[in-house]
Amino acid sequence: MLIIFLGILSQWIAWRLQLPAIVLMSISGLLAGPLLGIIHPAESFGDLFGPFISLAVAIILFEGSLNLNFKEIKGFNKPVWRIVTLGAFVAWIAGSLAAHYMAGLSWAVAFVIGGLFIVTGPTVILPMLRQSKLASRPAAILKWEGIVVDPFGALLALFAFQFVLFARGDETAAAFGLFFLASLFAALLGVAAGRLMGWMFEKGLVPEYLKSPMVFAVVLLVFTVSDMVMHETGLLAVTAMGMMMANMQISSINDMRHFKENISVLLISSIFVMLTASIPLDILISIFNWRIIAFVLTMLFIVRPLSVWLSTIGTDMTVQEKTLVGWIAPRGIVALTVSGYFASTLLNEGFQDAELLTALTFALVLATVVAHGFTIGWLSRKLGLASSAEPGIIIVGASKFAAMLATALQDMNKNVLIIDAAWARLQEARLKGIPTYAGEILSEHTEYEMDLRLYDTMLAATDIDAYNSLVVSNFVPELGRGKLYQTALQVGDPTVFHSSLSGRNLFGDEWNILELESKLEQGYTIRKTPLTAQYTYEDFKNRWIPDTIPLFVKRVQGHIEFFTSDNVVEPKPGDIVVSFSPIAYQQGRIQEKIESNRLKALSQSKE
Incomplete structure (x- = not known):
């Protein structure tokens, strides 16, 4: 013993x-x-x-x-x-x-x-x-x-x-x-x-x-x-x-x-x-x-x-x-x-x-x-024979939303790679300058073509629920279930399916990849909100527009923590909250800026 x-x-x-x-x-x-x-x-x-x-x-x-x-x-x-x-x-x-x-x-x-x-x-x-x-x-x-x-x-x-x-x-x-x-x-x-x-x-x-x-x-x-x-x-x-x-x-x-x-x-x-x-x-x-x-x-x-x-x-x-x-x-x-x-x-x-x-x-x-x-x-x-960079994030499944999410992660100085079996679907990511790989993530050939040890987190975000679950199951021994995520199910009971077969449910049970793509078409954009002692996470939640989707938090120490259905994330001062916000928020910001500029111009004319 x-x-x-x-x-x-x-x-x-x-x-x-x-x-x-x-x-x-x-x-x-x-x-x-x-x-x-x-x-x-x-x-x-x-x-x-x-x-x-x-x-x-x-x-x-x-x-x-x-x-x-x-x-x-x-x-x-x-x-x-x-x-x-x-x-x-x-x-x-x-x-x-x-x-x-x-x-x-x-x-x-x-x-x-x-x-x-x-x-x-x-x-x-x-x-x-x-x-x-x-x-x-x-x-x-x-x-x-x-x-x-x-x-x-x-x-x-x-x-x-x-x-x-x-x-x-x-x-x-x-x-x-x-x-x-x-x-x-x-x-x-x-x-x-x-x-x-x-x-x-x-x-x-x-x-x-x-x-x-x-x-x-x-x-x-x-x-x-x-x-x-x-x-x-x-x-x-x-x-x-x-x-x-x-x-x-x-x-x-x-x-x-x-x-x-x-x-x-x-x-x-x-x-x-x-x-x-x-x-x-x-x-x-x-x-x-x-x-x-x-x-x-x-x-x-x-x-x-x-x-x-x-x-x-x-x-x-x-x-x-x-x-x-x-x-x-x-x-x-x-x-x-x-x-x-x-x-x-x-x-x-x-x-x-x-x-x-x-x-x-x-x-x-x-x-x-x-x-x-x-x-x-x-x-x-x-000798330059080891990666000194922080382990990166793999996104399986190329889509416009995946490219936007990868861009936001890159802006946080994170190493991101998008993998998809179809070369054509990777075009959006390539145009944004995101590293891509055209190949089957489950193929043994990919294992020898790429050094997957440089990544410790994986997001399965294709439009096929079963495939996402299969990817997660395949990489559990290498990455551990805590580092494996997938977008919400399009059909079925997510509480049953995800608890036994799949990775952690990204962004909540209702936001599957098709819903996220639809929101993108409606004008949703990525919003980064730094938190301070004066502007806390409670203030952020009180002011956000309905249907805002929190994506992840970049902690003050530098690591990323995703919002999931099974994890209550508590951002603190110094953290940055990254969310997927509707167009109404952007219009409000534009209106606020126009009104601010108008008031400034009026004040200068009186002087």
């Missing part, structure tokens, strides 16, 4: 304070485990500790690989493949040299651990990307590297171990053949399982309520069968399975992805607390050994930048992108769990210096998680 609670609490505090979640999870695990001695997960779980961690890593890695659609890296796949191949090889060699000369490990042990330390992994990269506002290119490169290299790091360490035994005469050349056959089997098993699952889903052979649980069970099966054939090949199998399903254009892939993402957040939170809480106190103290510190600094400032800069020579990556990617390489759960396996295996084979591996791995994991977690946002902003 405490493990799960501390993990999720760390995630929540990180979200509230905009801090790296991985760092807080590590700190909470260290406090509850070796420092205060409240929990001892390795002892409590006993023989289930290792299997539970391994199966959880399999699920996390599969969930990450479900996001590896090749469309995402279209146009910059060259640097991605260079980093995960040539870059990984350079990191292996350079990391092995650092382990030997800096940490003082024997060549055999250094060769094995150098292969393992090429991993970064989704357990640490994905939470960092979730909290930072990286540009799409470096974010995609880091994500692909983390997920693809994770299984290959474990396999590379296994290959190095087999080579060490072969060089010592303990293994025959046949062992190498078995290693490659087992790796091939794992990849083929993963591809076949992913293909079979996708085919069954598309043929309707699995009901909707069983799709996610079945994938969950098959992932565990594929991982375990592969790992029984040869240790550490299971990670390759589940990665291959996820990549296969991600590129099959399965219609229900998003539902599975959201389910797996929720499971992964829970598992990452729990496992990081478990692992850090299980670090013995003497291991924690030993990481301050000068050799370990020298090794960690070498990995941070020499090995990682060298591998990225060398492998990306001749690619279109900019200096800024190389600098950022060459710095960000946090190690996580895979490094901790697999190093424990190799530490015990190497010790059994007589390599006594392998007892240093646990402290070495934990020092590298802790240092990279803290250093990269706290600097990824700052460095990306310094």
Whole structure:
């Protein structure tokens, strides 16, 4: 209970304070485990500790690989493949040299651990990307590297171990053949399982309520069968399975992805607390050994930048992108769990210096998680690879009213984008200089064409109620229901429909998009009213013309708050109320101005 609670609490505090979640999870695990001695997960779980961690890593890695659609890296796949191949090889060699000369490990042990330390992994990269506002290119490169290299790091360490035994005469050349056959089997098993699952889903052979649980069970099966054939090949199998399903254009892939993402957040939170809480106190103290510190600094400032800069020579990556990617390489759960396996295996084979591996791995994991977690946002902003602007607003559905509303939001210095499937309907918005996108918001193609992470609010304002609700439902996992709005229903009972299926009802239940368009044709215009201590919101309401429609309030702090049917907005002095006012108000203002000018002219003539 405490493990799960501390993990999720760390995630929540990180979200509230905009801090790296991985760092807080590590700190909470260290406090509850070796420092205060409240929990001892390795002892409590006993023989289930290792299997539970391994199966959880399999699920996390599969969930990450479900996001590896090749469309995402279209146009910059060259640097991605260079980093995960040539870059990984350079990191292996350079990391092995650092382990030997800096940490003082024997060549055999250094060769094995150098292969393992090429991993970064989704357990640490994905939470960092979730909290930072990286540009799409470096974010995609880091994500692909983390997920693809994770299984290959474990396999590379296994290959190095087999080579060490072969060089010592303990293994025959046949062992190498078995290693490659087992790796091939794992990849083929993963591809076949992913293909079979996708085919069954598309043929309707699995009901909707069983799709996610079945994938969950098959992932565990594929991982375990592969790992029984040869240790550490299971990670390759589940990665291959996820990549296969991600590129099959399965219609229900998003539902599975959201389910797996929720499971992964829970598992990452729990496992990081478990692992850090299980670090013995003497291991924690030993990481301050000068050799370990020298090794960690070498990995941070020499090995990682060298591998990225060398492998990306001749690619279109900019200096800024190389600098950022060459710095960000946090190690996580895979490094901790697999190093424990190799530490015990190497010790059994007589390599006594392998007892240093646990402290070495934990020092590298802790240092990279803290250093990269706290600097990824700052460095990306310094290099111009992050959006420093406030998250913007997407309006789905092009209309004259949508263009007018977008203009009012732009006047408030808000980033606005109007999306519509028809190019012609966007003409009004284009004439007003509003950013537009012609495409289907629900299409997977749009997800890869646009960086939707730059927007945190969405208004569904088409003239089709069901479509508006579908858009809202689709984006609930990404934006949250509190940031999703739609115009009122044209037919039906809005109180029933909106409470269960739709977003927050904009401007009241009676103002659907057709009514708003009609008001615009009648001469309604946008009115901005600054509130002061002398002219309060009560004064504004007492003076407004009947049928005035309050749209939103710009708070004095700068954020926007929309008027909705389920939220009582209370504007205060310093805020600006933006409303949709009838022509009578404009005529009254014109008449007031004419009368004011007449009185001024009369006064001047008397003088």
